[in-house]
Amino acid sequence: MDALTDDQVDALFRALADRTRRDIVARVIHREQSVSALAERYEMSFAAVQKHVSVLERASLVSKRRRGREQIVTADRDVVQRARAVLDSYEALWRHRADQITALLAED
Amino acid sequence: MTVRDHAIDRDALTLTFVAEFTAPVERVWQVWADPRQLERWWGPPEWPATFTRHELEPGGEMRYVMTGPDGETSAGWWRMTDVDAPHRLAFDDGFADADGNPVPDMPVTHAEARLEDAGEGTTRMTLVSTFPSLEALNELAQMGMVEGMSSAMAQIDALLAEG
Numbered sequence: 001m002d003a004l005t006d007d008q009v010d011a012l013f014r015a016l017a018d019r020t021r022r023d024i025v026a027r028v029i030h031r032e033q034s035v036s037a038l039a040e041r042y043e044m045s046f047a048a049v050q051k052h053v054s055v056l057e058r059a060s061l062v063s064k065r066r067r068g069r070e071q072i073v074t075a076d077r078d079v080v081q082r083a084r085a086v087l088d089s090y091e092a093l094w095r096h097r098a099d100q101i102t103a104l105l106a107e108d
Numbered sequence: 109m110t111v112r113d114h115a116i117d118r119d120a121l122t123l124t125f126v127a128e129f130t131a132p133v134e135r136v137w138q139v140w141a142d143p144r145q146l147e148r149w150w151g152p153p154e155w156p157a158t159f160t161r162h163e164l165e166p167g168g169e170m171r172y173v174m175t176g177p178d179g180e181t182s183a184g185w186w187r188m189t190d191v192d193a194p195h196r197l198a199f200d201d202g203f204a205d206a207d208g209n210p211v212p213d214m215p216v217t218h219a220e221a222r223l224e225d226a227g228e229g230t231t232r233m234t235l236v237s238t239f240p241s242l243e244a245l246n247e248l249a250q251m252g253m254v255e256g257m258s259s260a261m262a263q264i265d266a267l268l269a270e271g
Binding site for chain 2: 090091093094095096097098100101102104105108
């Protein structure tokens with residue numbers, strides 16, 4: 001697994017900081033979807049959803065291509081995996097610590 | 109223990125971790141305040157920690173050593189920036205050499221823990237880690253400080269599963 005450059009980490013952090021964007025990644029990793037299909041799922045304008053997709057695109061998490069009048073969004077699984085690895089490391093450590101604290105408290 | 113949330117701040121380089129424990133705030137505070145309890149949970153798996161200095165007060169210093177499965181050691185230091193028992197503590201957390209002296213070129217993380225009564229005898233602990241730079245975060249991630257920890261799955265995994 002290649003290490004990420006600082007710029008990549010920066011872009012990933014900003015991209016995944018938003019709940020809607022994480023949700024978009026989750027949906028398109030399952031199967032590619034058009035921006036208009038995504039827009040139907042959220043209570044926000046088409047333009048707002050398109051903006052979220054652009055942020056994800058800049059972070060290389062997703063790519064966009066034209067199909068007729070539609071814009072199709074596809075996830076880059078490799079980049080998503082790498083982003084996950086960076087974020088996982090910290091969550092995993094704290095999850096472990098919280099488990100240890102729980103075990104400690106259970107001894108009372 | 110229930111993990112409530114795991115979030116990444118939009119602009120600041122912070123990661124937030126929220127957990128709930130079935131014990132009152134004063135009791136959960138003890139897992140930080142008592143070094144013998146603290147060292148039972150601070151180290152990553154197979155890296156138990158021993159605190160050789162423990163001053164839980166503003167400006168106080170902490171020193172600890174973690175011992176790995178092959179006997180190798182990794183030392184660290186904390187400098188307490190804020191302590192307000194039993195609800196809040198904040199500290200800088202860095203790497204130390206074998207003598208416990210801070211290593212200047214290694215990344216320093218700032219951590220803040222808040223404990224609050226979540227009702228019915230439970231305590232919510234919110235932990236916010238702030239990284240000094242993207243470089244530092246990347247470095248910490250690449251150092252594999254949680255190598256071999258595969259049990260935990262990130263929220264992104266859950267999102268992926270929800271698809």
